[in-house]
Amino acid sequence: xxxxxxxxxxxxxxxxxxxxxxxxxxxxxxxxxxxxxxxxxxxxxxxxxxxxxxxxxxxxxxxxxxxxxxxxxxxxxxxxxxxxxxxxxxxxxxxxxxxxxxxxxxxxxxxxxx
Amino acid sequence: xxxxxxxxxxxxxxxxxxxxxxxxxxxxxxxxxxxxxxxxxxxxxxxxxxxxxxxxxxxxxxxxxxxxxxxxxxxxxxxxxxxxxxxxxxxxxxxxxxxxxxxxxxxxxxx
Numbered sequence: 001x002x003x004x005x006x007x008x009x010x011x012x013x014x015x016x017x018x019x020x021x022x023x024x025x026x027x028x029x030x031x032x033x034x035x036x037x038x039x040x041x042x043x044x045x046x047x048x049x050x051x052x053x054x055x056x057x058x059x060x061x062x063x064x065x066x067x068x069x070x071x072x073x074x075x076x077x078x079x080x081x082x083x084x085x086x087x088x089x090x091x092x093x094x095x096x097x098x099x100x101x102x103x104x105x106x107x108x109x110x111x112x113x114x
Numbered sequence: 115x116x117x118x119x120x121x122x123x124x125x126x127x128x129x130x131x132x133x134x135x136x137x138x139x140x141x142x143x144x145x146x147x148x149x150x151x152x153x154x155x156x157x158x159x160x161x162x163x164x165x166x167x168x169x170x171x172x173x174x175x176x177x178x179x180x181x182x183x184x185x186x187x188x189x190x191x192x193x194x195x196x197x198x199x200x201x202x203x204x205x206x207x208x209x210x211x212x213x214x215x216x217x218x219x220x221x222x223x224x225x
Contacts (some may be wrong), residue, residue: 004157041202043158043215057210090157097211099146100165105157 004026004106006091012112013081020077021109023091031055032074032101033092034066043090049074051099078111086113118207120216127195135190135219137205139142145209147188152202152218157176161203164188173188175199 003023013019025032033056034046048056049068063079078085088108094101119138127133131197146165150158162173169181179190188205200223205216 040218041218043218045212048212092158093140099208101211101213102148102160102163103213104160105150107155107157 004091004093004104006089006109008109009107010110010112012114014114015081015083017021017081018077018079019081019111020075021089021091021111023074023076023106025072025091025093025104025106027095027104028092029093029095029104030071031094031097031101032068032071032096034074035090035092035105037088037090037108040089047074047076048097055097065108081111081113083113086111118205118214118216119204120219122219123217124220124222126222126224129197130194133190133192133195133221135197135203135221137188137190137207138185139188139205139207139218141207141209143209144181144183145196145207147179147181148206148208148213149173149177149188149190150204150206150215151175152204154180154201160202161190195221195223197225199223 007022031050033048037043046060047066052068065077068074088110090108091106092103094103117140132199148163152158161177164181202218204218206213
C-alpha cells in the first residue's frame with residue numbers, strides 16, 4: 001500500500017532520447033510535485049500541480065513537460081535527453097497547496113543519460 | 115537572499131552517542147520548518163515539523179528539534195544514535211507554498 005509510487009526506479013538511456021517517469025499517489029491528496037536531486041544531493045522543485053492545474057513552474061528547460069491526467073497521477077516527460085539531466089527525480093504529494101501542507105515523497109527515479 | 119543552510123556536510127558519530135544537526139535559515143518572517151531523512155536508495159521521510167507554539171518539537175524515531183527565533187535555527191537532535199540512523203538529513207523551510215531544502219548532512223554511525 002505504497003503512498004507515493006514512481007516508475008521506473010532506474011532509467012538508463014542515451015542522449016537525445018525521449019523518456020517518461022510516472023508517479024501515482026493513493027493518499028487522496030490534491031497537490032503533486034516533481035523535484036530534481038543532483039549529484040550533490042541538492043533538491044530543487046521543478047513543477048507542482050494542484051487539482052490537475054499547474055501552480056509552480058520553476059526555471060526548467062521546456063524539454064521537461066509534466067502531465068497530470070487526474071489528481072492521483074503526475075507524469076514527467078523529458079524530450080531530447082542531455083547528459084546534465086542525469087539525476088534522481090522525486091515525486092511528492094501533499095493534501096493541498098497551503099502553508100501547512102506537508103509533502104510526502106516517492107522513492108525516486110534514478111535517471112542516467114549516457 | 116532567502117536560503118537554508120546546513121553547515122555540516124558530513125558528520126560521523128559513534129553508536130549510542132548524542133547527535134545534533136544544524137540548520138539555519140534566512141527569510142523575512144518565520145517560515146514553517148521541517149526535517150526529512152533520506153536512507154540510501156530511498157525517498158525522503160518526514161521526521162518532524164514546526165509551525166508554531168512550543169519551540170521544541172518531537173518527531174519519529176526518537177528525534178527532536180528546537181526552533182530558536184533569535185538564531186534563525188532549527189537544529190535536529192537525538193540523545194542516542196542507532197546504526198540505522200545512518201542516512202542523509204535535509205532541513206527544509208516553507209515560507210510560502212513552496213519548499214526550499216538545505217544541501218543535506220550525511221550521517222555516518224560507527225559501531
